Amino acid sequence: MIIENAKYNKDTNDVNCSVKATIDGVEMFVPMDTSNRHYAEILKQVADGTITIAEAD
């Protein structure tokens, strides 16, 4: 899974609620749920030092 441009996304309460990222060439909103395979892979690649997640605007 190729993950690029990962960045947190905030909800209306200004709390991080998802990660916006380009995954295998497609821009996606990934919920912060470890049962979600995309989020699990994002966490793995962060732990491996392959990617970082930018703070939300």
Add this chain to the structure above:
Amino acid sequence: MAIVINGSGTVTGLAVGGLPDGTVDEGTLATDSVTAAKIPASLENTFVSGRKNLIINGAMQVAQRGTSTALVTNGFTVDRWKNHQSGSTTARFTITQDTDTPSGFSSSLKWDCTTALATLGADDALHSDMRIEGLDIQHLAYGTSDAKSLTVSFWIKSNKVGTYVVWMYLPDGARHSANTYTIDTADTWEKKTLTFAGNTTQVISNDNTSGMYLRFVYGAGSDYTSGTQVTSWANNVNANRYAAQTVNLADSTSNYLNITGVQLEVGSTATEFEHRSYGEELALCQRYYQAFGSNRFYSPSLNGGTGKNIISVPFIQVMRVVPTLSFTDRDGNSSKFSYHSSNVGSTHNGDNAIYTTYFYNGQLFVLPDSYTGYTSWVQTVKLDSEL
């Protein structure tokens, strides 16, 4: 007159009525004296009740993502079948939903090599996976003395004859087992049947995570083939996973492989494929993926005011977990929305950025960034909660 037959004696014939009503009953036949192999194929379904195929989309009919994918790492073409070019391989395949099938099927999953690699790298592996939720396989009684055997049957066709591996894996406890089969004749549909013993030691978690992988291997490097082929349940050892695999489907751009009619059922006998209706199969797939095509989901109107708005998208089925979301505006721009600056039905006025998205109570909500206008909308919404 009673007749007793012992040793090598055989009955060569009986007159009509030679076995009167009630002669052959539960007391006459010893336990298991009639084996499954002696039950005529025409009657086999008489003895199977309820759902028997644990595989969703085994006939490769449902393809919500589209019918062709140029695979880079891993991904889906037909629903539920996850295709992998794992490791650092430079081999490439196009994966399609194909119309080449054995009789009685309309679709197959096809791997077509587009960039060859004569010798796979050590960590390379090529395979298609079916991952089954733990919730759906509790009746296998794994982790108990009642653990049930499973039989997988499938149709397969390739130009590459040789030995292939089908690998089974339990993420709980990292246990694995495997079976092998051969494609005997090039370019010919062949039906294969393999049986896996039940696992009496490993419990499968009763939850919505992966309880079992069923993996069809098409090639692998030495990291997965340098050991001894596992053939019964054991702790996972990578080198033993696919040791018997002789075929490298990536060694020529002339190579292809088609597979369909995959059935995984309880017991040691393969029965006729369970054909489900398209609608039923689609509904099963939508627990893991939902594609809304070019449907539009509108917000309420701002009545010419300025502000953020809410576009809600209800799920077609309850999904396995909160899904990953992707969507476009009217013109196909990712993560944007389209809007009107006058009442619905007027000309599309432009596209704009999304403020945020979130899921709540079984619905997806998309909040467009502030704009001045009436209604806003998104389309080509895709939701992914695959295993």
